Amino acid sequence: MFDKVLVANRGEIALRVIRTCRDMGISPVIVYSTADEDSPAVRAADHRVRIGPADPKRSYRYPPAIIEAALACGAQAIHPGYGFLSEDPDFAEMCGEYGLVFIGPDPEVMAQLGDKALARALMAKAGLPMVSGTTDPVSNTEEVLGAAQEIGFPLIIKAAAGGGGRGMTVVHEVSDLLAAFRDTRAAAAVAFGDNRVYLERYLSGARHVEIQILADQRDTVVHLGERDCSMQRRHQKLIEESPSPGLSPEVSRQLAEYAVMGARAIGYQGAGTFEFLVSGTDIVFIEVNSRIQVEHPVTEALTGIDIVRQQLRIAAGEPLGLTQDEIVPRGAAIECRINVEDPAREFLPCAGTLDEYTAPSGPFVRVDTDAGPGVRVQPNYDSLVAKVTTWGTNRDEAIARMRRALSELRITGPGIHTTAGLLAEVIRHPRFLAAEHDTTTLESIIAESRNKSET
Template identity: 55%
Template sequence: MFKTVLVANRGEIALRIVRTCKELGIRVAVVHSTADADSAAVRLADQAVQIGPPPARQSYLSIPAIIEAARLCGADAVHPGYGFLSEDPDFAQVCADHGITFIGPSPRVLSALGDKVHSRGAVVGAGLPVLPGSHTATSTAAQAHAVAEHVGYPVIVKASAGGGGRGMAVVDDPRELAGAFARTRSEARALFGDGRVYLERYLGSSRHVEVQVLADRFGNVVHLGERDCSVQRRRQKLLEETPSPGLSSCLLDGMTGAATHAARALGLTGAATFEFLVEKDVFYFMEANCRLQVEHPVTEMVTGVDLVREQIMIAAGEPLSFGQDGVAPRGAAVECRINAEDPERGFMPTPAVIDAFVPPGGPFTRVDTHGHAGLRVSPEYDSLLAKVVVWAPDRAAALRRMDRALTEFRIEGEGLRTTAGFLRQVLDHPAFLAGTHSTRLVEAMLGRPGDRPEGQ
């Protein structure tokens, strides 16, 4: 087992990893920018290393700074959390070159699945269905028009290196394609340092469902069920739940089977999520995330599996401690993301100082957060403040429990707004209650197409 794990992340996920390391008896260190010097993860860790100023490119995205921090701490493993460098094959390779275990898939798998164009080809080879679209990066407007004419409008132009709902544009009218293509390439270069884009058929009213998998170095692969992530704004998730309402067991079995087959065929190790779009009882592969997901707690709540622990054990060379027959999901779980954003202003971030922070409690109610009174919510980072997660024997009871928990949550500060109130409206929406909603739900609730990617 590892002697010291360095957590190369911040916020609630850094704290989450620190806690599991403590339970495993592993010494744990964290990196931090100057903005996070007094964070909860820093205070709980055995050691902390300041690696740079607030801008992420000078701190959390600086591979040399993190490797030097690992050397100073004597870390023999690095856990990247999610976001930042968690799916960077170069970072994973540099860790290996320095004799440090990267807690995640190999650089080869990260290269294959982290690039969206490459991943389309990789999963097709593994037998997964994909949406009609480009087979390689689309480099000219003429190529884009040819692909769009072949697959049919509407299409979505997507950055190959993109993520988090950014770097994409939906196009309904052929006359708008050239402009959307140019804008997306420019945005991709600015956001991800990679201007490559590709096109896919756009599903206007679909469900977003993902399958959690675990795989060890001995060829053992299991899935831990699926999560429905259809409640989104700007292609970024707001609420996740399991099991997925309103979908047939045959469809869900098809997705979980496809995900485990692909993980095995691609040589995946560690934790990963295969994401699908579902329309009219047909599913299509969208992307794979070879890391921990923000919404992993809902899976933990229904299965009793600590996903961070499993990641660490797999990286340490241990086989999975259970097979597929040992996975027995029970009840229903829901997660709501409490972001420092104003839903009435297009979910614009509201950085501020928190004056009061009182999370909810009660039975089967979990709050993953780094928030506290006095915390300065920085504009430099993601606006996520907390994840409220509840479990109940069935979906109806879980939704009532979540509504109660959101009512209790008190977060106050001058100029601070959060998504908590809006999420209570989602919980009460007829389509959501019936399980007939799609990824367009938030857009419909706000009465404007503001959640569609730019370029429609």
């Protein structure tokens, strides 16, 4: 096992990784930008290295500074968290060149999965079910129009290098197609430095369900059950839960089999997530996220398995020490992402210093955050400020605890707004309570709430 691990991230996920390192007797090191100098995550590490200014391109997304920091402090491995460089195969390869272990899958596998169009082709070859769409990216008007004629409407245009819910545009009419194609390519170029896009049939009314897998270096692959991520706005997840409500045991089992089959086919190692759309008994593959997910606490609550610990053990060459039969999810868990955004202003991100931060607590409530009174919410980074996860023996109990938890949460400051109030409203909505929601439901609830407030 490693003696020292560098955490190449910030915020709640950096603090999360640091805590598991401490549990395992590993000395945690963190890199930070000038904006995060006094953050709780930075204070929690044994060793701290400032690597650049607030601009992530000159700090958290700048591999030379991170590699230099790891070598200077004697770290043996780098944990990238999620976001930033977590799915950058060039960074992972660079780590290996300098004798550092990148805690994640092999760079070649990561590169294949990072190209969403290529990932579709690989998973189709492995036998996973696919929605109709283009095998290769489309690059001109003729290709787009021809593909759309074969696929039909509605369809979705996706960035080949996309991720995190970004770089997607749903198109319902042919009259909107070419403008959406140009806009999505431009947005992809800005967000990912890659303007390639591909087309898929858009499945309205489907559920978004993902399977968490773990795979060691000895060809052992297991799954940790599913997470339902259907409550999302503009493809950004806000509420996740497990098990997926209303999912039949047969479909749940089939999803897990597909995920394990796909992981084996590409020689995956580490923690990863296979994502699917589900409509009734119909299943189609979406993508693979080759990193730890924001919503991993949901799975940890049900299984009792520390996914970060497993990432570290796998990267160190240790066996999983788990068989599929030993993994028995129990009860139900829900996670709400608390973003510092103003729902009344099209979810405009906020920035500023927190006057008050009071986290919920009590039985079976978990809060992942590095916020606190006096902590400044930075404008340069993601708006996530806390994740609240509750567990119950069943879904109703988990929801009841989430209601209580959100009622206890206090986050205030000049110009500070959060999604907490909206999420408290959503988990009381009849469609959510009846498990009749899909990927379009959250936006419908938001529109419904606005209409009420305007009348």
